[in-house]
Amino acid sequence: MVRLITHNLLACHVKGCTSNNFPLEFKDAKLELREAEYNSEFIRGFLPKIEWKALVDTARQLGDTSLPLEQPEMLDDEFLKNLHHVLLEIHIEEGSMICPNCKHDYPISNGIPNMLLAEHEIG
Amino acid sequence: MEPTPDLSHLTRRDYDRIYEPAEDTFLLLDALELDANALRAAKPQICLEIGSGSGCVSTFLGKILGSSVLYLCTDINFHACRCTFLTGVQNQVILDPINTSLDSAVQYRLMHGVDIILFNPPYVPTSSDEAEDAQEARTIEGSWAGGFNGMELTNVFLERVERLMSFQGKFYLVAVKQNDIEHIRRLMLHSHGLKSEIVLQRRAGREYLFVIRFTR
Numbered sequence: 001m002v003r004l005i006t007h008n009l010l011a012c013h014v015k016g017c018t019s020n021n022f023p024l025e026f027k028d029a030k031l032e033l034r035e036a037e038y039n040s041e042f043i044r045g046f047l048p049k050i051e052w053k054a055l056v057d058t059a060r061q062l063g064d065t066s067l068p069l070e071q072p073e074m075l076d077d078e079f080l081k082n083l084h085h086v087l088l089e090i091h092i093e094e095g096s097m098i099c100p101n102c103k104h105d106y107p108i109s110n111g112i113p114n115m116l117l118a119e120h121e122i123g
Numbered sequence: 124m125e126p127t128p129d130l131s132h133l134t135r136r137d138y139d140r141i142y143e144p145a146e147d148t149f150l151l152l153d154a155l156e157l158d159a160n161a162l163r164a165a166k167p168q169i170c171l172e173i174g175s176g177s178g179c180v181s182t183f184l185g186k187i188l189g190s191s192v193l194y195l196c197t198d199i200n201f202h203a204c205r206c207t208f209l210t211g212v213q214n215q216v217i218l219d220p221i222n223t224s225l226d227s228a229v230q231y232r233l234m235h236g237v238d239i240i241l242f243n244p245p246y247v248p249t250s251s252d253e254a255e256d257a258q259e260a261r262t263i264e265g266s267w268a269g270g271f272n273g274m275e276l277t278n279v280f281l282e283r284v285e286r287l288m289s290f291q292g293k294f295y296l297v298a299v300k301q302n303d304i305e306h307i308r309r310l311m312l313h314s315h316g317l318k319s320e321i322v323l324q325r326r327a328g329r330e331y332l333f334v335i336r337f338t339r
Contacts, residue, residue, distance in 0.1 A: 001208070005193060006219045011231040022231065036217065042191035045168055049236060112204045113221055115228035119259070122227075 001032075001091035001111035005046070008055050008087075010115065012099035012106075015123035023054035024097035024106060029062060036088040043080050043087070047071075050087075059086045125156060128182040128214045133206060141203045142176040142266035146327035147297050151243055152183050154295060154322040154334035159187045165291050167238030171195045173225055173280060176266060178207030178218055180241055185216030195229065196220045200261045224258070225280050226287060237287045242280060243297040248273040273302050281307070284337070285315040293338055295322070300331040311337055 012021035056067045066082040097106040097113065104121075107114045130144065142148075155162070167188065172181045175196035185194055196207045196218050204220035211218035221228060245254065247267045254270030269275060277296070284294050294317070298304055304321070311317040317337040324333045 001219070003219060006195065006221070009195070009229050009232045010221070011228065013227045013231065037190050039191045042168070045166075045191075046193070049168070051232070110205060111208065112201060113228075114201065115221055115223035116199065116261075117227070 001093065002108055002113045003088055004055060004058060004090055005087040007058060008050055010113065012102060012104055014102050014104050014117060014121045017099060017102040020101040021099055023058055025100055026061060026092060027096050027098050029092045029095035031062060032091045032093050033089055034091055038081065038084050040080050043084050044075060062090065064090065125183060125186050127152065128179050128210060130177060130179060130210060132209055132213045133177060137206055140263055141200060141206050142263060144177055144179045147243055147332050148179055150323055150325055150332050151180055151295065151297050151334055155184055155187060157322060162239065163188060165238065167192055169193045169195065169237050170239040171237045172241040174198055174242065174244065175207040175220065176203050178210030180243065181218050182210050182214045182216045194218045197223050197226065199224045199258060199265060226283060230283065230287065233287055235289055238289050238292055240284060240287060240292065240294040244277040245269040246273040246277065246297065246299050246302055248301050251275060273299060281311065285317060293336055296335045298333045298335060304333050304335065308335065
């Protein structure tokens, strides 16, 4: 399962691909929604580690429009619950992730993202 | 006392393809258990296990720290990634596996962002060719074949680990005597400014095992 919290931490690592290599774009993504335990403290604590625009753009591509384009100053419960859902409950089970820069295709199968590179692609 | 994670869903056929938890695994569990209170008190947000194999260690850590932590687990072996995930499920811990070598694919975004790093590397001294072939083939052999001094893959990661560690980050490394524990500790202090302590050491058959904890 690739959750968006993990997706927000993955970047293309092909040799020489060092700019515009994040976020990876989902292609043919097959989603599953699975409930996760809500913990507002965790979500609040994690917020500074998130690349906000990447998260919102990705969620919208996947059809979830619950997050605002700008991170709000007031972290109310409704916002935190939406963020919890986007980060932890949307699972991508199949499909692939494409680097916006070099177009490298990282497949996802059985919920596992394959980030392996061939020998000549390793930096 | 946390019980050892339930691994009853894994079979002989899995252990033909992934490393079966053994004395080195259990020494790392014991080290984490010894540090449990300090680990909880530090309120970690991101843990990263390199080469998670069966998923036994991250699951155990998940039992200690609870659900408000992200447990990223990498392995070069796809089957190990599956087993890692399933061991989490079996023990009600959510683990996020990534099929990659070491910290590749997350190193860019996790710079100084990881609070707990775990690595039980392929530490058995072998020929360099054997170690390299095993990593390339992404098979079970890659879980133990360590090349010269058993340190070839470990050395690659030791060069990278400081960049991953958060301000309060802790890095746990399993090693054996032949890896030259004191050399590793001196190198990490002088080249990367990381202090270290031996949390546990134990003889297990022919191996003399250590768990070293590095901090800033």
